[in-house]
Amino acid sequence: MKLALLALFFLLLNSSTAEVVLDIEDEPLLPGRDYYMVRFIWPGPGGVSLANSGNNKTCPVDVIAVPCCTHCIPPTENCNGEALKFNPLASIGIVTTNLPLTIRFAKTPSCAQSPEWILVKEEGAWLVGIGGPEDHPDREILTGLFLIEKSGVGYTLKFCPKHLPEICGYLGLHSDANQNIRLALTNDIPHIVYFQKAGEGSSAI
Template structure:
């Protein structure tokens, strides 16, 4: 028996979105050598535009947690990080997908994991800095500040953004991650000027 056209269209309409998304082909993020980024591997986050600072690193301000900052020296590659996409079955790091970022093999005086998280607005300025004091956890309202994305810049390179879509009830502020200079330190935080970057794999991985 043939189904009416209207019935067929309704069947298609109510296919769960999760099934549709699982069949979609995600676009991987690539490192400077043209290889896709892989979860758990170490990568340096380096500035695309040279002559104005080095790679991304942890910054100690005398108390925990650490801040995330850009090295002042162009020759300083910073500290490598690991990326963990929200879907643990991903074999590569997809573009425009929620992920955790964690400093790679970091041993410091702070007894905690070193997952990036967006801090609350600073009282006098409203600025929001990224710190490294979170832990790897499942998506939820309590962990919404720990999910970032890698997006393409309009000029074709990469940028980091904060705009989580993993939590159904939370509606966080969205914005690019940029460099916020203060007192000679180049902190990372929400900015209207994105920090344009590329990724270089840690050689001994």
């Protein structure tokens, strides 16, 4: 119920300013379809993936920026990372800017409590992950919805907490204690991305 009210809040607020979100082929982003979300800037082009960053975790529940090095020996095999699904709460057939939605990986580990993106408090930062309290012991967790906003030639993502919909923050990149580049709330440079179609279908890993 609270998520539905949060969705209604943003639909009423942004209905006159919404634009269709386009993939790299200038086609509308479709709910439930698999897409790679690839960044434009530091640490170079690349997508996102799941990893186990440590901190007493036993399941890959941390969302990281895939390190991409095409000139290395051997080169990075998959710079696009893992595919995502974007699921708006309002069924309008396409994804638009400022439309509240949930995000999940197309393939999710069976050990995770939940496949949807959340925010977890670690090292003084709010980091993006999946799962629930069992996957992030002794950590604060924020649930909520995400918004896609147009930013130049690409897009940025915002996170809005379920209980405080008026307080939203952009996602950026954060280097953790183990040198993993993690998606996180930021007051600095937002994470600017584009969307690229991935293969059809999804499954558990």
